[in-house]
Amino acid sequence: MVGKQGRVTGKVGPGLVGEVMVQVRGGVEAFYAHPTVPDEEIPVGSIVIVVEYFPPRTVYVARALV
16 A cells, blocks of 8 residues: 555545545555645645555555656
8 A cells, every 4th residue: 555646535634534545456445544744735636645554444645746
C-alpha cells in the first residue's frame, strides 16, 4: 500500500475522516484517509500518495507532485 497513488473522493483535512480510492488487488477500493501534514486540507479530485497504511482500511496520505 505505501507508495501507491490514489484519488481523493471525500475531503481530507484536520478533524475530518476523508476518503481515497486506491487501486489494489485488481480493482479500486475505498480507504479512510488522514493528511500526513496535520493542518493540510486536500480537496476532492486531488491525486495523493499513501505514506502510511493501518489495516484494514486507514491510510495517511500526502499530495502527489504531478
